[in-house]
Amino acid sequence: MTFHLRFWLNGQEVRTEVEPDETLLWVLRERLNMTGTKVGCEAGDCGACTVLLDGRPVTSCLLLAPKAHGRHVVTIEGLGSPAKLHPLQQAFITYGALQCGFCGPGMLLSAAALLTQNPHPTEREVREAIAGNLCRCTGYQKIVQAILAVSRGEVP
Amino acid sequence: MTVITRPAPPPVVEEAAEGAVGKRKSRHDALLQVTGQALYGVDMKAPGMLWAKAVRSPYPHARIVRIDPTRALSIPGVACVITARDIPHNRYGFTHQDQRVLADDRVRYVGEAVAVVAAETLRVATEAAKEVVVEYEPLPAVFDPIEAMQPGAPQVHEGGNIAARLHIRDGDVERGFSEAEIIVEEEFRTPFVEHCHLEPHAALAIPGPQGTLTIYSSVQRPFLVASDVAKVLSMPLSHVRVVATSVGGGFGGKNEMTLEPWVGLLALRTGRPVKMVFTREEEFQATTVRHPYRMRYRTGVRRDGTLVARSVEIISDCGAYVSWGASTLAKACIHAAGPYVIPHVKIEGFLVYTNNPVGGAMRGFGVPQVGFAYECHTDSVAAAVGMDPITFRLRNGLRDGCRLPTGQVLERVTLHQTLQRALELAGWERGAVP
Amino acid sequence: MSFLYFVPATVQEAVELLSHYGEDAKVIAGGTDLVVRIRDGLIQPAALVDIERIPELSRISLEDSRLHIGATATIASILESIEVNHLAPVVSEAARQMGAVQLRNRATIGGNLASAVPSADMAPPLLVLEATVSITGPSGEQTLPIDEFFTGPHQSALRPDEVLTSIEIPVQESGTGAAFVKFGKRSAQVIAVVNAAAWVRIRKGRIEEARIALGAVAPTPIRARGAEVLLRGQEIRADLLEDAAQAAAMEARPITDFRGTLEFRRELCRVLVRRALEQAVQRAIKREQE
Numbered sequence: 001m002t003f004h005l006r007f008w009l010n011g012q013e014v015r016t017e018v019e020p021d022e023t024l025l026w027v028l029r030e031r032l033n034m035t036g037t038k039v040g041c042e043a044g045d046c047g048a049c050t051v052l053l054d055g056r057p058v059t060s061c062l063l064l065a066p067k068a069h070g071r072h073v074v075t076i077e078g079l080g081s082p083a084k085l086h087p088l089q090q091a092f093i094t095y096g097a098l099q100c101g102f103c104g105p106g107m108l109l110s111a112a113a114l115l116t117q118n119p120h121p122t123e124r125e126v127r128e129a130i131a132g133n134l135c136r137c138t139g140y141q142k143i144v145q146a147i148l149a150v151s152r153g154e155v156p
Numbered sequence: 157m158t159v160i161t162r163p164a165p166p167p168v169v170e171e172a173a174e175g176a177v178g179k180r181k182s183r184h185d186a187l188l189q190v191t192g193q194a195l196y197g198v199d200m201k202a203p204g205m206l207w208a209k210a211v212r213s214p215y216p217h218a219r220i221v222r223i224d225p226t227r228a229l230s231i232p233g234v235a236c237v238i239t240a241r242d243i244p245h246n247r248y249g250f251t252h253q254d255q256r257v258l259a260d261d262r263v264r265y266v267g268e269a270v271a272v273v274a275a276e277t278l279r280v281a282t283e284a285a286k287e288v289v290v291e292y293e294p295l296p297a298v299f300d301p302i303e304a305m306q307p308g309a310p311q312v313h314e315g316g317n318i319a320a321r322l323h324i325r326d327g328d329v330e331r332g333f334s335e336a337e338i339i340v341e342e343e344f345r346t347p348f349v350e351h352c353h354l355e356p357h358a359a360l361a362i363p364g365p366q367g368t369l370t371i372y373s374s375v376q377r378p379f380l381v382a383s384d385v386a387k388v389l390s391m392p393l394s395h396v397r398v399v400a401t402s403v404g405g406g407f408g409g410k411n412e413m414t415l416e417p418w419v420g421l422l423a424l425r426t427g428r429p430v431k432m433v434f435t436r437e438e439e440f441q442a443t444t445v446r447h448p449y450r451m452r453y454r455t456g457v458r459r460d461g462t463l464v465a466r467s468v469e470i471i472s473d474c475g476a477y478v479s480w481g482a483s484t485l486a487k488a489c490i491h492a493a494g495p496y497v498i499p500h501v502k503i504e505g506f507l508v509y510t511n512n513p514v515g516g517a518m519r520g521f522g523v524p525q526v527g528f529a530y531e532c533h534t535d536s537v538a539a540a541v542g543m544d545p546i547t548f549r550l551r552n553g554l555r556d557g558c559r560l561p562t563g564q565v566l567e568r569v570t571l572h573q574t575l576q577r578a579l580e581l582a583g584w585e586r587g588a589v590p
Numbered sequence: 591m592s593f594l595y596f597v598p599a600t601v602q603e604a605v606e607l608l609s610h611y612g613e614d615a616k617v618i619a620g621g622t623d624l625v626v627r628i629r630d631g632l633i634q635p636a637a638l639v640d641i642e643r644i645p646e647l648s649r650i651s652l653e654d655s656r657l658h659i660g661a662t663a664t665i666a667s668i669l670e671s672i673e674v675n676h677l678a679p680v681v682s683e684a685a686r687q688m689g690a691v692q693l694r695n696r697a698t699i700g701g702n703l704a705s706a707v708p709s710a711d712m713a714p715p716l717l718v719l720e721a722t723v724s725i726t727g728p729s730g731e732q733t734l735p736i737d738e739f740f741t742g743p744h745q746s747a748l749r750p751d752e753v754l755t756s757i758e759i760p761v762q763e764s765g766t767g768a769a770f771v772k773f774g775k776r777s778a779q780v781i782a783v784v785n786a787a788a789w790v791r792i793r794k795g796r797i798e799e800a801r802i803a804l805g806a807v808a809p810t811p812i813r814a815r816g817a818e819v820l821l822r823g824q825e826i827r828a829d830l831l832e833d834a835a836q837a838a839a840m841e842a843r844p845i846t847d848f849r850g851t852l853e854f855r856r857e858l859c860r861v862l863v864r865r866a867l868e869q870a871v872q873r874a875i876k877r878e879q880e
Contacts, residue, residue, distance in 0.1 A: 001594050020595030020638070021628070035199035036192020038404070040354045041436040043626050044693060045779065048354050056666070056695040062625045063696070064618070066595050066640065076192035089190040093182050101189030102196060102354040102404030110691060131778030132690025136354055136405050 007068045009034070010078025018065045025049045025060035027068075028075060036076040036105050040134075047133035050106030051075050057110045057132070076105035079112060088112055088147065091155045095146035099137035107133045111147045120151050185402065194402045197358030197374025202429035205360070206235050208419055209281035209432070211271040211288045212442060213263035216511035217297035217310060220259060220270060224289040228273055233280035235426045237288060239271045242421060244390035248413065250380075252320075252478035254313060255514075257388050257417045263292070264312055264476035265511055267442030274422040274430050301450070301473040301508035312476060312509035319474050320482040320507040322489050326561035332465025332500025336456025340537045344453065344529035348473075349446035350439065351518055355404020357443060358433040361419035368395045369423060371416050376406040384413040385420050396420070408517035409443060412479060444516025447484060448473045449525040451492075453533040456500075461543045463552050465500040468492040470526065474507045475514040481507045484515070484522030491523045493561050494530035495571055496552040501561040546584065549575060594637040601647070601726050601753055604639050609728050609751040611637045617753060618642070619662045620696040622689075623705045647700075647755060650674060657759040661700025665689070668699060678759050680715040680768035680787060687711060687770070690778045700754045703739065706746040706810070707781075713740070713811035714787035715770050717803035721759045727752035740810035764880070765798075766791045767873030769866045773858050775849075782806050783850040784858040786838075788866035790821070792874040797821045802834070802863055807842035807855050814838035817863070826871055835864035 003020045005027070006013065016031055025042075028034045028051070037060060040048030044062040051060045052074040053067075080086035088111050091097070098104045107130060114121055114129035121129065126147045127140070135143060149155055188194035225237035240246050240260035247253045259270045271288050275281035296310040303309055304317040311317065333339060359373035369391070375381050375398065382398040385391070403410060415432045422430040434443065449472055456465035470488055474481040489505045520527070538548035553571045560566065594611075598604040608615050614636035618624050627633050641647055647662040650671045657677045659668065668674050668685045675682045688694055688702075688711045702712040703723065713736075721736045728751055736757075739747050748754055762768075768789040774780030785805040791798045800821035802814040817838035824830050844855035 001592065003595060019592050021592045023625070029199075033201070034192075035195070038196070038355070039198055039433070040356070040404075042629065043436065044622055046354055047690070047692060050692055053695070057692045058695050059622075059692045062622050064595070064621055064625060064638075066597065067621065067642065069597075076190075080191065082187050082191050082193070085187075085190070092190050093186040096180075096183070098183065098186060098189050100354070100403060100405045101183075101185070101194055104189050105192045108190065113691075128778070129691055131776075132692040134354060136352060136407070 003066050005065050005069055007070060008072045010074055020064060020066050022065045023061050024051065024063040024065050024068050024073065027065045028060065034075055034077055038102055038105055040102070045134070046103075047106045047110065048103055050109050050133060052109055052113055055113065055116065057113045059132070074109065076108060079108060086112065087150045087155045088115070091146040091150045092143070094155065095142045095149065097138065097142040097146040103133055103135040107135065107143060111150075114147070115151060121148075123148060189402075196355050196404045197360070197372065197401045198355055198404070198433050200358070200360035200372045200401060200431065202360060202362055205429040205431050206274040206276060206422065206426060207278040207281045207432070208272050208274045208415075208422055208430050209278070209285040210269040210418070210438070210442075211273065211285045211290065212438070213259065213266060213268045213270055213290075213292070215263055215292050215294050216266050216299070217295040217312070218263050218292035219295060220262060221291040221293050222289070223271055223291075225271060225273075227289060228284040228287040231275070231280060231284045231287060233276040234273060234284045235276070235428070236274045236422055237271055237284075238418065238421055238425070242425075243388055243417070245388050248384050248388050249478055250412070250480060251482045255477040255479065262295070265513055267438065267513070268476065269418075269442065272418040272422065274426060297511040299510055299512055301471050301506075301510055304508050304510050305471075305506070310511070312511060317509040318506055319478050319509050320485065322486055322505040324489055324492075324501065324503040324561050327500035329465050329467050329500045329502035333454075333456045335458075336464050337459045338540050339454065339456050340533070340540045341452070341454045342533055342536055344449075344451045344532060346449045346525045346528060348448050348513065349518060350443075351405070351407040351409030352439070353405025353407055353409055356434040356436065356439050357410065357414050358431075359415050359419050360429060360431045361416070361423035362429045363423045363427055366395075367391070367424065368397070369420050370397045370399065371420055372399045372401050373416050374401050374403050374410060375416070376400070376403060376408070376410045377412065381413045381416050385417050388417050389421055389424075407519050408521070411517040412444070414443060441513070444479055444518075445475070445513050446518040447475075447481060447515035447522070447525070449488070449529075451526060451529040453529055455533065455537050457537050457541055459541060461538070461541050461548055461551050463496055463498045463537070466493055466498045467502040468504070468526075470503070470505040472505065472507050472522075473512055473515065474509050475512045476509065477514045478507065479514050480517040480521070481515050484517065486522075488522035488526045490560075490562055492526045492530065494534065495554045496534070496549075497554060497558055498552075498561075503561065546575070546579065593635050595640065596637060597640045597643055599644065601641075601644055601755055604641050604644065604753050605726055605728055605751060607637070607639045608753065613750050615639055615750065617704070619698040619701045620664065622693055622697045623701060641753060652677065652761070655761045657761060659699055659757045659759070661754045661756055662698045665694040665697050665699065665702070666691075669694065677761050678715070678719060680719065680770050680789070681712070681759070684711045684715045684770040684772075684785075684787070687772045687777070693779070699757060703757070704746060704748055704754050706740055706742070706744050708743060708808060708810055709782045709785065709806035710811060711770075711772060711782060711785055711805070714785055714803035714805050715768065716757060716759070717811060717813055718768055718787045718789035718801040719759050719762070720801070721757050723754060724756045724758065725752050726755050731755070733758075737813055742809050763791070765793055765874055765878040767870045767875070767877055769869035769873065771862045771866045771869075773862060781849065784844075784855050784862055786859065786862040786866045788863065788870040790867070790870045790874050792826070792871065792878055795826055797824050797826060797871075800834070800867075802838050802867070804838065804842055804859055804863070807844040807859055812841070814841040814863070816841050831864055831867045831871070834867060835860045838863040
């Protein structure tokens with residue numbers, strides 16, 4: 001069975017044919033060649049595959065592609081570009097909030113959704129917002145600092 | 157053939173050398189990381205690429221009676237199946253050449269690979285891997301290193317289960333214990349730990365002209381992998397190029413060859429690029445772990461708190477193959493006495509084969525296990541002589557010019573300054589129990 | 591492993607599809623549990639019936655002094671619901687402790703119940719609130735007390751041709767209070783080692799009625815009715831709550847697995863039930879005074 005998938009990816013309309021058992025993660029990475037969204041556990045545990053679905057963070061590894069039909073998806077490629085970084089992206093660089101960087105795309109999208117909903121979160125709220133994004137390298141401290149810095153408008 | 161490669165790095169304004177020390181520097185690849193443009197092993201692609209999937213043992217120990225890939229090969233889209241027979245030189249290992257690229261006569265742990273399938277899609281490769289018929293004759297298995305050391309235990313390899321034995325002797329430990337007024341003896345155990353780097357093992361092999369091979373891999377030691385791949389595939393080293401992609405975490409877990417010879421050989425056989433990515437389940441089951449240690453510490457001390465003798469026995473659960481087991485045990489033995497002045501020391505380490513997952517390199521390389529043990533033990537010894545643990549450490553800690561049990565004479569030792577500074581920061585007062 | 595995928599617009603349509611495919615079909619809402627089970631090969635459905643796009647199934651509203659929560663209401667929407675937070679705060683309390691942001695944005699209350707895992711965080715609060723569930727099948731709609739819904743691990747009263755459509759919670763009168771507590775290895779993104787909920791109705795320093803529910807300590811989420819009896823009609827005292835907690839721990843039938851041993855779970859039951867009772871009592875007293 002082929003499913004005619006149509007959705008908006010970073011503001012652009014996308015039409016593609018998928019098998020219904022493909023996840024949005026697979027469609028993004030393998031059919032659309034958008035590899036910024038990372039594959040970590042494929043069980044919804046690590047958050048590396050986080051994308052925004054209608055503005056809300058979701059793990060794309062658990063989202064069957066038909067679920068995205070007619071909806072808006074934002075990936076790391078849509079958050080900002082090297083030429084025009086999102087403040088969070090700049091803050092992650094400035095604060096050294098990345099080591100291997102593999103959790104970065106998902107972490108940044110979770111943080112972006114938080115700041116959209118709650119522009120001035122407490123540290124606890126930041127930690128709750130990224131609780132679904134595992135980082136094995138940094139110990140989270142600098143990630144939390146970077147997000148709080150953006151919320152205070154302190155990023156250069 | 158076009159290969160998707162890393163985008164050009166952003167221009168970096170080089171700072172003058174004298175101005176760099178003490179300044180904050182951004183990672184050179186940070187811009188690529190935050191924009192999702194950094195290419196990791198899992199992101200590598202090439203046109204016409206096949207996907208590979210391993211067939212893995214469900215048994216911890218079994219004889220392989222027969223492997224029949226006929227049914228898998230008949231599935232449309234399956235390009236190639238390789239088994240041990242296809243590996244020209246099926247032995248490798250850093251200190252012990254005991255590891256197989258693919259299991260030959262026996263499997264020795266759950267998850268050991270016996271065959272690898274390459275197919276047009278990951279879906280077909282996954283289905284075909286289930287159709288490779290492997291007939292096993294289960295053998296008795298051993299999961300406890302102490303049991304494995306007993307006579308009559310199931311033999312993981314020919315030649316006994318003790319894969320390596322290490323000794324360090326300094327002074328006369330028996331005399332030291334006879335001079336001791338109090339002797340404290342304790343056992344410590346540490347568990348298996350999986351590195352759990354967020355990015356699984358992933359590689360893409362691309363065949364080149366004249367039988368050459370380029371392998372893009374999420375690996376920490378590309379040059380070791382290149383020489384191991386060349387060896388097991390009996391290729392000149394000049395024909396194998398291993399390119400490390402961005403690595404989505406390693407922590408020692410990507411410190412050796414894993415899937416590279418499989419995708420390499422499949423690429424050579426099929427003449428097409430071959431990609432492979434481990435699932436999280438494979439990461440837990442079939443990649444290396446931190447060795448579980450059992451450590452018996454015996455320490456002799458005088459009533460005034462002077463350490464006089466220490467004996468340590470370390471039993472490292474090696475798992476099914478040595479990998480970095482002997483190297484990590486050596487480092488553990490070197491550190492086992494702890495950062496304390498002890499005139500009489502005896503350290504003995506045993507590396508023991510079991511049918512458990514293979515132990516490898518992981519952050520600290522054997523030292524965290526003994527560090528946990530000797531620091532817990534130091535607290536117990538301090539308590540036994542009625543001293544607070546800080547005073548006891550300040551009294552016995554290594555200083556400049558001290559000699560380690562290995563004979564190394566230390567310079568620029570900052571243990572006391574570090575401890576003092578930590579105490580200041582913690583607001584500790586001498587004599588208080590922390 | 592591919593399957594047919596249907597996106598019905600009405601419950602009626604969904605039931606027709608389920609009747610047609612029978613055991614081979616599975617209902618999917620958020621998919622946070624189902625997709626993992628399919629990927630792991632634990633189930634191999636021939637068809638999925640996606641009920642997420644049936645508008646009325648995600649509604650949260652107050653109807654005839656009962657709080658109505660549609661089965662596909664996400665955990666996030668429950669957390670954001672003023673009605674739930676006001677009328678059944680213990681449900682919000684449990685919702686806050688489920689998974690993490692990404693999971694709460696997808697997982698649904700109906701899915702948490704229909705998966706019928708013993709550790710389902712939504713179950714203990716709904717058990718102590720004596721919620722009912724509405725189920726629609728080929729022969730129409732029926733309503734079931736929630737404690738008759740769970741029948742075993744991954745087993746519920748739902749038949750293959752039925753859809754869980756909503757959960758109804760009686761609006762709480764004055765003098766009642768409830769609490770949910772959970773123990774896991776982290777505070778986020780964990781399956782409970784043990785979870786517990788308590789509900790009490792208090793009048794003038796006396797417990798008129800009490801309800802206790804436990805998760806992850808039996809084949810299904812359970813009520814600890816023996817412990818409830820101990821509390822009924824009694825004056826509130828710390829040792830009474832401790833006695834009830836101990837009785838609840840003895841009613842639990844935990845097993846040993848990689849999350850915890852039988853003994854550890856039993857001890858957790860005692861501690862968590864006592865904490866839940868203490869909080870429930872405090873909240874009830876506060877509400878009585880309001």
